[in-house]
Amino acid sequence: MNSYSQLAPRNRPLKVETFYNRMIDKSVHLKMEDWLQLKDIIQCSLYISMQSLVIHVVLRLTAI
Missing domain, CATH: 1.20.5 (Single alpha-helices involved in coiled-coils or other helix-helix interfaces)
Incomplete structure (x- = not known):
């Protein structure tokens, strides 16, 4: 399972919407x-x- 930090881009701050969209995309694969x-x-x-x-x-x- 990927950690939360791996989902965040390294060079810019992560927007909350982007973070949750990525989490939802990952959760669909359960x-x-x-x-x-x-x-x-x-x-x-x-x-x-x-x-x-x-x-x-x-x-x-x-x-x-």
């Missing part, structure tokens, strides 16, 4: 399995955070 795995990880973390939020609210309501 395999579909990687995207699916990333999607699963995000869904699991959202589910866990929602569960902890519900538990927190229930504990607050029962404490009142």
